[in-house]
Each structure stands twice: as C-alpha cells, then as structure tokens.
Amino acid sequence: MxxxxxxxxxxxxxxxxxxxxxxxxxxxxxxxxxxxxLGYQSVFVVEHHFTGFGQVSAxxxxxxxxxxxxxxxxxxTAVMVLPWHNPVLLxxxxxxxxxxxxxxxxxxxxxxxxxxxxxxxxxxxxxxxxRFEEAIDIITQAWTSxxxxxxxxxxxxxxxxxxxxxxxxxxxxxxxxxxxxxxSIRKVAARGHNLLLDQFASLxxxxxxxxxxxxxxxxxxxxxxxxxxxxxxxxxxxRTQDEKEAAVDRxxxxxxxxxxISQRPDGNNKASIxxxxxxxxxxxxxxxxxxxxxxxxxxxxxxxxGIEYVLLNGGGTSxxxxxxxxxxxxxxxxxxxxxxxx
Amino acid sequence: MxxxxxxxxxxxxxxxxxxxxxxxxxxxxxxxxxxxxLGYQSVFVVEHHFTGFGQVSAxxxxxxxxxxxxxxxxxxTAVMVLPWHNPVLLxxxxxxxxxxxxxxxxxxxxxxxxxxxxxxxxxxxxxxxxRFEEAIDIITQAWTSxxxxxxxxxxxxxxxxxxxxxxxxxxxxxxxxxxxxxxSIRKVAARGHNLLLDQFASLxxxxxxxxxxxxxxxxxxxxxxxxxxxxxxxxxxxRTQDEKEAAVDRxxxxxxxxxxISQRPDGNNKASIxxxxxxxxxxxxxxxxxxxxxxxxxxxxxxxxGIEYVLLNGGGTSxxxxxxxxxxxxxxxxxxxxxxxx
Numbered sequence: 001m002x003x004x005x006x007x008x009x010x011x012x013x014x015x016x017x018x019x020x021x022x023x024x025x026x027x028x029x030x031x032x033x034x035x036x037x038l039g040y041q042s043v044f045v046v047e048h049h050f051t052g053f054g055q056v057s058a059x060x061x062x063x064x065x066x067x068x069x070x071x072x073x074x075x076x077t078a079v080m081v082l083p084w085h086n087p088v089l090l091x092x093x094x095x096x097x098x099x100x101x102x103x104x105x106x107x108x109x110x111x112x113x114x115x116x117x118x119x120x121x122x123x124x125x126x127x128x129x130x131r132f133e134e135a136i137d138i139i140t141q142a143w144t145s146x147x148x149x150x151x152x153x154x155x156x157x158x159x160x161x162x163x164x165x166x167x168x169x170x171x172x173x174x175x176x177x178x179x180x181x182x183x184s185i186r187k188v189a190a191r192g193h194n195l196l197l198d199q200f201a202s203l204x205x206x207x208x209x210x211x212x213x214x215x216x217x218x219x220x221x222x223x224x225x226x227x228x229x230x231x232x233x234x235x236x237x238x239r240t241q242d243e244k245e246a247a248v249d250r251x252x253x254x255x256x257x258x259x260x261i262s263q264r265p266d267g268n269n270k271a272s273i274x275x276x277x278x279x280x281x282x283x284x285x286x287x288x289x290x291x292x293x294x295x296x297x298x299x300x301x302x303x304x305x306g307i308e309y310v311l312l313n314g315g316g317t318s319x320x321x322x323x324x325x326x327x328x329x330x331x332x333x334x335x336x337x338x339x340x341x342x
Numbered sequence: 343m344x345x346x347x348x349x350x351x352x353x354x355x356x357x358x359x360x361x362x363x364x365x366x367x368x369x370x371x372x373x374x375x376x377x378x379x380l381g382y383q384s385v386f387v388v389e390h391h392f393t394g395f396g397q398v399s400a401x402x403x404x405x406x407x408x409x410x411x412x413x414x415x416x417x418x419t420a421v422m423v424l425p426w427h428n429p430v431l432l433x434x435x436x437x438x439x440x441x442x443x444x445x446x447x448x449x450x451x452x453x454x455x456x457x458x459x460x461x462x463x464x465x466x467x468x469x470x471x472x473r474f475e476e477a478i479d480i481i482t483q484a485w486t487s488x489x490x491x492x493x494x495x496x497x498x499x500x501x502x503x504x505x506x507x508x509x510x511x512x513x514x515x516x517x518x519x520x521x522x523x524x525x526s527i528r529k530v531a532a533r534g535h536n537l538l539l540d541q542f543a544s545l546x547x548x549x550x551x552x553x554x555x556x557x558x559x560x561x562x563x564x565x566x567x568x569x570x571x572x573x574x575x576x577x578x579x580x581r582t583q584d585e586k587e588a589a590v591d592r593x594x595x596x597x598x599x600x601x602x603i604s605q606r607p608d609g610n611n612k613a614s615i616x617x618x619x620x621x622x623x624x625x626x627x628x629x630x631x632x633x634x635x636x637x638x639x640x641x642x643x644x645x646x647x648g649i650e651y652v653l654l655n656g657g658g659t660s661x662x663x664x665x666x667x668x669x670x671x672x673x674x675x676x677x678x679x680x681x682x683x684x
Contacts, residue, residue: 011441011507014488021508022441029442049434050490050503057506058431058438061406065442068410086428088463089400092391096400099353099364100371100407120503121430146356148392161392161462164399165353166363 001303001333003325004042005035006078006232006311009062012054024054025062031317032066036073038326039334044076044108044176044196044230044311049084050120060093067101075101078196078311079110079178082135083123088158090135091142095167103168108176108196109136115264125264131155136175136191143172176230182212189216199232199313200255200286203298206231207305214306226308227337234287235312237295237324247289248280251315255283288312292328299333343645343675345667346384347377348420348574348653351404354396366396367404373659374408378415380668381676386418386450386538386572386653391426392462402435409443417443420538420653421452421520424477425465430500432477433484437509445510450518450538451478457606467606473497478517478533485514518572524554531558541574541655542597542628545640548573549647556648568650569679576629577654579637579666589631590622593657597625630654634670641675 009028015021032043045062048055056062063075075097080090098105111132112118118125134153141149142163151158167173175193179185180201188195195213197206210229217224234251238244288295302310314321351370357363374385387404390397398404405417417439422432440447453474454460460467476495483491484505493500509515517535521527522543530537537555539548552571559566576593580586630637644652656663 013504013506013508015508022444022510025442025507049430049506051506052490052504054506056438057434061402061435061438062442064403064406065410068407084428084431086426088391089426092399093403096398096403100367100404102364116502119501122499122501148394157464159461159464160458162355162394164355164391164393164396165367166355166357168364 006044042074044078076106079108348386384416386420418448421450
C-alpha cells in the first residue's frame with residue numbers, strides 16, 4: 001500500500017499585529033516535509049475561498065512552495081475548482097508546478113459545491129457542470145498541443161494560442177476527481193481520470209465504489225492500476241479510549257462546521273463530497289481512530305478489497321500522530337511505489 | 343545604491359524527449375540563488391503568454407519556487423498583466439506568495455502591450471486601460487479589507503467576499519508600474535505606486551523621469567524614497583572590446599525579436615515599455631556594457647541624478663557576468679538597504 005496526506009492549512013485574516021498570520025501555513029509545510037521523510041508519498045491540498053477562517057485559496061502557489069522544499073512528495077490538489085479559473089491560466093500554473101517539481105503534480109479537479117463560493121464569484125451554480133467539462137477539454141488541449149490552436153467554447157474562447165511551459169509528465173499530469181455515486185464514478189472513468197474516494201463512506205461502501213471504478217475503467221478501455229484510486233480516511237493513532245473519544249468529538253464538530261459553510265439557503269446541498277457520517281457510530285466506523293491494531297484491522301479490510309492507496313487526514317498537524325502511524329502501522333503495509341500514482 | 347535583477351527564464355515546448363525542458367527554468371533559479379548570496383536584493387520576472395519560445399507565464403508560481411529557495415531576495419513581477427486575470431484569484435495568489443515569503447513580494451503590474459496576447463485571451467486592446475484600473479481597485483480592497491465586501495465593477499463583480507490569506511506586508515505589498523511618458527509617470531504617482539523605469543531610455547532621460555516622479559509624488563502628498571524607483575539597465579561586464587561588441591549585437595537582436603512579437607498588425611504599437619534604442623550608439627549608451635570602470639561611470643551618473651536602485655538584466659544567466667559585477671563594481675556603490683523597497 002501507499003500512504004498520502006490530504007488536508008488544509010489555515011491562515012486567518014485580521015489577527016493581532018504581533019501574531020504571525022503565516023504560522024498555520026508554515027506549520028503545515030513543516031508537517032508535510034516531515035511526512036515525506038517518514039515515507040508518506042503525497043499531499044493533497046484543498047482550494048477554498050472566502051471562508052473567514054483562512055483555508056488555502058491559492059492552492060497551486062501553496063503546493064509550489066511545498067514542491068521547492070521537498071524532493072519526492074507528490075503535490076496534489078483536492079480539488080482545484082475549475083469554474084473559478086481561466087482554464088488557460090490554470091493550465092499554465094499547473095504546468096509550471098509540474099515542470100519545476102520534476103513531474104510531481106497530481107491535478108485533482110472538481111466543479112465546486114459550496115454555495116457561498118458561487119455567490120462570491122457570481123457564477124450560477126447550475127453552470128458548474130458545463131463549465132467544469134469545458135475547462136477539462138481546454139486544459140487537456142493546452143497541455144498536449146505543441147502547436148497553436150484556437151478554442152471556441154460556451155464560456156471561454158481563445159485564439160491562436162500555444163500554452164507554455166510544457167508539463168513534465170507526459171502526456172500531461174494525471175487528473176483526479178472525487179466521486180461517490182456510481183453514475184459519477186462512471187463519468188470519471190469515462191474520462192480515464194483517477195479517482196478520489198471520500199473519507200466519510202463506510203469501508204464496505206468504499207470497497208463497492210472502488211469496484212465500480214475498476215469495472216468502468218475496463219469498460220472504457222483504460223488501463224487500471226490501484227494507484228489510480230486514493231481512498232481518503234481520517235486517522236488518529238490513540239493511546240487511550242479517552243483520547244479516541246475526544247478525537248471523534250473534534251471530527252464531528254469539524255464536519256458540522258464545513259457542512260454549514262457549504263450550505264445553500266434552501267438547505268438542499270447534495271454534493272456527494274459533503275456526504276458525512278451523521279451518527280457517532282458511523283463516524284467511528286469510517287475514521288481510522290484507535291490503537292495501531294485497530295487501525296491495522298481497517299487497513300487490512302481496505303487492502304482485501306483491492307485498495308492500495310490511502311490518503312490520510314489527521315484533522316490538524318499533530319507530529320506525534322504522523323510519526324506513530326509511520327512507525328507503528330505503515331511498515332506492515334507500505335510497499336515501494338511500482339510507479340507514480342496515475 | 344541597491345541592485346536587483348530583472349529578466350525572464352525560458353522553457354520551450356516540443357523539444358526532443360531526452361531534453362530537460364525545465365533546464366531554462368532551473369538555470370535561472372540557480373542564477374538568482376547565487377545572486378542573493380552575492381548581494382543582489384531582488385529579482386523581477388516578466389509575465390508573457392503564447393510566445394512560442396517559452397517565456398514565463400505563471401509568474402507568481404515561478405516566484406513562489408524562488409521564494410522557497412531564498413531568504414532575503416525580494417520577489418518582483420515585471421509585470422503581472424492585470425487584464426488577463428480574475429483580480430480576486432490574483433490577489434489570493436499574490437497574498438500567498440507574500441505571506442509564505444515573509445513579505446518579500448514586489449507586485450509589479452501593467453495593462454499589457456503585446457497584440458498577440460490580447461488576441462489569444464480575446465480581450466479587446468481598448469479595454470486594457472479600464473480593466474487595469476478596475477483590477478487595481480479590487481486588488482487593493484481585497485488585500486486591505488478584513489471585513490466582507492462586495493464589488494460592482496464594469497468587468498468584474500464579487501458578492502460578500504473576504505479575500506484570504508492576509509498579506510504579510512501592511513497595508514499590502516507595494517505596487518510597481520512601468521512608465522516613461524510624463525503623463526503616465528504622473529498617473530503612477532497619483533496612485534502612490536512605485537515606479538519601474540525601462541532599460542532603453544538614455545541616462546539623461548531616465549534622470550528626467552525620476553525627477554518627474556519624485557515631484558509628482560510630493561504633489562500627491564505621498565512620502566518618497568529613492569528605493570521606490572527601480573531603473574532597469576542591461577549589464578555585461580566585458581574584458582575586451584570584441585566581447586562588448588558581441589554583447590551589443592546580441593542585445594539588438596533580442597530587442598528586435600521582442601519588438602516583433604508585440605507588434606500589432608497595423609504596425610502601430612507605441613507602448614513606452616517597448617520603446618527601444620533603435621541605433622547602435624543609443625543601445626551602447628543606455629546599456630551598461632563595458633569594463634568595470636566604464637560601468638561605474640554610468641552608475642555614478644545615475645547616482646548623481648538621485649537614482650539609488652538599479653535593476654540589471656544580463657540578457658541570460660552568465661554567472662561570470664553576475665559575479666564580476668558583484669565583486670568588481672557593486673562594492674563601491676552598494677549600501678545596506680535602509681528599508682525594504684516600497
């Protein structure tokens with residue numbers, strides 16, 4: 001198996017003048033630098049805007065900094081929300097990160113789900129899907145065409161362009177998409193993109209989704225490798241039952257906060273990426289919280305279903321948690337990467 | 343005096359598979375890392391698109407990488423072309439670079455002048471001015487407002503947003519603008535922005551422009567410091583007359599190429615940033631090419647006119663040139679920075 005991280009640094013506005021507002025960013029960067037040394041393979045970072053609590057907004061800049069401070073760590077976005085971006089500028093930015101990092105970019109993309117972001121950017125929520133699909137087409141062409149081309153889309157037009165610099169990965173950095181519903185998973189496979197599975201679904205459900213994707217990739221004639229599916233899981237290596245319960249409490253509170261921020265005024269927000277464990281039992285089942293033996297048992301279950309790439313979220317930057325997982329759990333599961341993910 | 347660098351790395355598409363297409367970027371990065379160690383204060387990097395020869399397009403990503411590899415070097419854009427960018431995304435990206443680098447961003451901005459870029463992005467050239475002005479207003483508000491705000495512009499609208507992360511520099515990173523014509527210089531001073539002077543004007547003309555800006559800043563009630571004006575100059579420390587003539591030849595050829603790429607079909611391109619020395623004598627006068635003594639004489643002239651910040655372009659990444667200037671010329675002129683530029 002391979003292990004990566006996913007999560008979000010924070011840098012809040014408006015603190016006291018003597019507070020280092022970069023502290024949250026710096027702390028996260030040091031955390032992933034240590035993760036690389038401990039054998040973690042990747043970090044996937046969110047993109048969010050106007051949160052009021054300082055989630056990463058300029059994700060590719062944040063990852064560029066991490067790329068310059070690391071050597072092997074893959075640099076993932078989870079996810080770039082395509083409807084916010086000029087797709088050609090985004091293709092240039094992503095290609096630059098890929099080129100400078102020696103081909104370490106994992107380009108996770110999404111259509112967006114937080115209502116307040118659509119309001120902020122004044123993008124109608126019903127355009128999210130078509131804007132997303134159009135942007136994928138442009139970005140793919142931008143990355144793969146060494147010749148000048150024009151693009152006449154519904155939302156974007158470009159005339160006689162060649163997009164520089166070249167990417168390091170050929171034909172281009174892997175696309176990753178999050179999906180949960182079978183139809184959505186099949187759409188990801190129809191594009192031949194890699195798949196991100198969320199941290200909230202049960203182990204059993206996660207296994208089913210993995211199977212749906214593997215089958216759909218085959219039906220579409222794409223080569224499949226387990227490294228093309230990253231299964232997200234919360235993780236916290238605990239020493240006592242009290243520690244475990246406190247961690248579950250923190251996780252449920254964090255979920256509620258994120259759920260609230262993405263809510264539509266009509267309360268109707270069904271994006272699968274925001275599906276979450278709404279009972280304490282479900283939260284305990286989906287999360288890898290507990291002793292090394294308890295966590296190992298869950299990893300065994302994932303591995304038995306074919307899953308070989310787990311993306312871990314510690315809900316913060318606890319070095320102790322990062323180290324305990326790497327030293328007490330990872331050695332029994334980790335194999336050298338056969339090839340770069342994707 | 344203070345000395346910085348300006349220029350452009352290149353990473354061309356479509357090379358042979360065994361060619362490292364990142365070589366141009368990497369070479370430039372190593373060049374500026376050495377420059378920092380040698381006492382240069384800053385690097386200003388261009389933004390260009392669709393060139394066919396691989397000029398830097400994702401300038402803030404490129405600078406982010408440089409920022410992570412350096413400690414004190416100021417990270418300048420020369421210039422971000424505002425009409426291409428969603429101003430809020432750009433404000434977020436720039437704030438992220440500023441925050442991660444500990445406040446080292448110098449935010450050079452421009453309205454664009456290359457016809458083929460306007461064509462590529464399908465932005466009417468006559469909108470360049472108003473788009474530029476509107477973007478400055480949004481970006482300034484985005485950086486300075488800790489409270490949510492809405493913006494109703496002609497080209498961009500945003501609703502109930504707060505732009506994260508905060509910048510490290512307060513109230514925000516300095517804006518820099520290039521200008522040559524007195525009216526343009528007075529517009530820069532009306533905003534209180536810093537000034538970039540081009541490398542092609544004669545020493546005498548450069549001195550006049552400096553004076554125009556200093557007077558206009560005073561008239562507008564802004565504090566003035568010589569570090570707010572960066573005077574660009576080509577530089578090449580030569581050992582022989584042959585070396586000097588070859589360097590002038592290369593410079594004239596490079597100017598012609600850049601002039602051609604920015605040309606409008608009607609041949610009418612008057613952007614002052616593209617003004618260039620059209621005779622060999624003018625080129626020799628404006629450029630600091632020659633022996634250390636010849637270059638020192640030109641620096642003396644600039645200093646006598648009040649100019650204390652020179653941005654050097656070696657037309658490549660010659661380490662020998664970089665080192666000779668730093669060791670044989672800089673010590674007689676360089677002072678410790680009184681404060682960060684801007």
